[in-house]
Amino acid sequence: FTQARIEIFKPGDIKTNFNDVAGCDEAKFELKEVIDFLKHPERYRRLGGKMPKGVLLTGFPGCGKTLLAKATAGEAGVPFITLNGSDFMEIFVGVGAARIRDLFEQAKKNIPCIVFIDEIDGLGKKRTAGPGSNDEKDQTLNQFLSKMDGFGDNTGLIVIGATNRPDLLDPAFKRPGRFDRIIMVDKPDIKGRIEILKVHTKNIPIKSEMKENIIKTIAERTPGFSGADLAAVTNEAAMLAARNNKEHISLEELDAAIMRVLAGAEQKSKILSPKEKNMVAHHEAGHAVAGFFLQKESYVHKISIVRTGHGALGFTLSLPIEDKYLNTQDDIKNAVKSLLGGRAAEELLLKEISSGAENDLERATILALRYVKRLGMDKKMGLRSFGVSRENYLGDNFTVDEGYSEETAKQIDQSVNSLLNNCYEETKEAIVEHKEEIKIIVQKLLEKEVLEKEEIKQILTSC
Numbered sequence: 339f340t341q342a343r344i345e346i347f348k349p350g351d352i353k354t355n356f357n358d359v360a361g362c363d364e365a366k367f368e369l370k371e372v373i374d375f376l377k378h379p380e381r382y383r384r385l386g387g388k389m390p391k392g393v394l395l396t397g398f399p400g401c402g403k404t405l406l407a408k409a410t411a412g413e414a415g416v417p418f419i420t421l422n423g424s425d426f427m428e429i430f431v432g433v434g435a436a437r438i439r440d441l442f443e444q445a446k447k448n449i450p451c452i453v454f455i456d457e458i459d460g461l462g463k464k465r466t467a468g469p470g471s472n473d474e475k476d477q478t479l480n481q482f483l484s485k486m487d488g489f490g491d492n493t494g495l496i497v498i499g500a501t502n503r504p505d506l507l508d509p510a511f512k513r514p515g516r517f518d519r520i521i522m523v524d525k526p527d528i529k530g531r532i533e534i535l536k537v538h539t540k541n542i543p544i545k546s547e548m549k550e551n552i553i554k555t556i557a558e559r560t561p562g563f564s565g566a567d568l569a570a571v572t573n574e575a576a577m578l579a580a581r582n583n584k585e586h587i588s589l590e591e592l593d594a595a596i597m598r599v600l601a602g603a604e605q606k607s608k609i610l611s612p613k614e615k616n617m618v619a620h621h622e623a624g625h626a627v628a629g630f631f632l633q634k635e636s637y638v639h640k641i642s643i644v645r646t647g648h649g650a651l652g653f654t655l656s657l658p659i660e661d662k663y664l665n666t667q668d669d670i671k672n673a674v675k676s677l678l679g680g681r682a683a684e685e686l687l688l689k690e691i692s693s694g695a696e697n698d699l700e701r702a703t704i705l706a707l708r709y710v711k712r713l714g715m716d717k718k719m720g721l722r723s724f725g726v727s728r729e730n731y732l733g734d735n736f737t738v739d740e741g742y743s744e745e746t747a748k749q750i751d752q753s754v755n756s757l758l759n760n761c762y763e764e765t766k767e768a769i770v771e772h773k774e775e776i777k778i779i780v781q782k783l784l785e786k787e788v789l790e791k792e793e794i795k796q797i798l799t800s801c
């Protein structure tokens with residue numbers, strides 16, 4: 339009862355390696371270091387470098403987190419111990435903690451090894467405090483963290499956790515020396531889908547002269563599909579072909595299989611229509627242009643119109659050119675403009691606005707509120723700071739409003755509104771000025787779904 343329900347694979351039983359994982363290049367790159375360490379621990383010990391003890395893989399289910407973890411063990415040639423975080427949610431006080439001790443006992447016997455905890459949020463949810471706290475759960479988590487800390491550096495135990503909800507994890511989890519590497523494993527773009535389909539059609543009879551075209555077509559028809567969905571598509575198609583007594587799998591079976599997988603999961607059937615895709619592409623291109631031309635201290639790293647595990651329909655990733663610890667008045671205004679770029683592009687170029695800007699507007703408003711209420715940057719409001727920042731027991735900051743007059747409340751409203759409106763006007767000017775660049779980005783996005791730094795820069799500097 340107090341034993342952890344774990345499964346141990348000996349190195350000889352692990353047939354998975356990085357060749358079985360298609361795409362996921364960034365994740366593989368990060369995990370290569372772990373592999374190198376497990377293979378040559380003495381090198382790291384000698385040089386005094388500290389390997390992370392914990393790596394967190396986050397992202398949508400079925401995108402290859404388990405596969406990556408197992409392939410890491412396969413590449414390193416070490417035992418792979420797997421378990422599920424939900425096994426530690428027990429009603430009886432002390433049972434979860436006892437299982438944690440058992441888990442670490444087992445791991446110790448297998449060092450060097452990788453321990454993989456799927457659904458680690460089951461184990462590591464934020465601790466509660468005050469009335470209604472959950473003693474059993476907190477005890478389990480405390481035991482886990484103290485066991486992780488108790489493990490010396492570079493002993494050869496690496497814990498890989500997987501979760502779709504990193505936001506649920508207790509902040510203590512992500513402290514240095516615990517799970518301080520966080521790797522995102524998200525839904526594949528069209529290139530990734532082609533790679534995954536290649537892996538999963540290796541042993542499936544598709545006429546070889548047609549194979550490349552068929553794979554490309556299927557990849558185009560499956561935006562938003564995870565690796566697991568694509569594996570299901572190829573499997574369904576093989577079964578259909580067998581049932582119909584066919585020798586080869588053709589586009590017909592694969593198409594039917596897509597429909598089956600779609601029907602099986604309601605959420606996935608939310609594939610964007612061409613019109614919606616066009617809107618998302620314009621929206622993201624608007625962010626990119628506003629970011630590039632108005633927010634000069636940052637560069638646009640990536641633009642994507644692949645749906646993310648968190649429900650966003652696309653994203654534009656801008657990163658500051660160098661670390662910044664202070665924000666000037668202009669920095670904040672420029673960040674607001676870059677957030678409004680998506681909406682501005684929709685309004686000006688498509689003459690139709692969408693719900694895609696909801697999160698942008700929320701973030702822009704928060705920035706404007708800070709500008710006016712906390713940073714003394716709005717002329718009309720003056721230097722007074724409104725609202726007091728407090729820290730709660732989890733280390734999160736929040737603001738408590740202190741009393742102020744109704745007139746002040748009105749002025750805050752006016753100042754916030756005019757800041758947003760003025761920024762929006764400037765954003766719109768930039769969008770009009772760089773209409774051509776947006777067109778090119780949209781066209782490329784519709785074609786490739788993802789654009790990287792170099793390509794973006796080239797488009798934006800050549801027009």
Ligand code: ADP
Binds near residue numbers: 500534564565
């Ligand atoms: P997760 O742990 O993220 O929920 P899994 O690693 O269990 O997802 O993936 C489930 C299955 O989907 C895998 O066993 C594999 O068949 C397929 N799959 C997912 N991602 C990939 C990928 N990148 N390359 C090849 N197959 C994949």
Ligand code: ZN
Binds near residue numbers: 625681694695
């Ligand atoms: Zn947006």
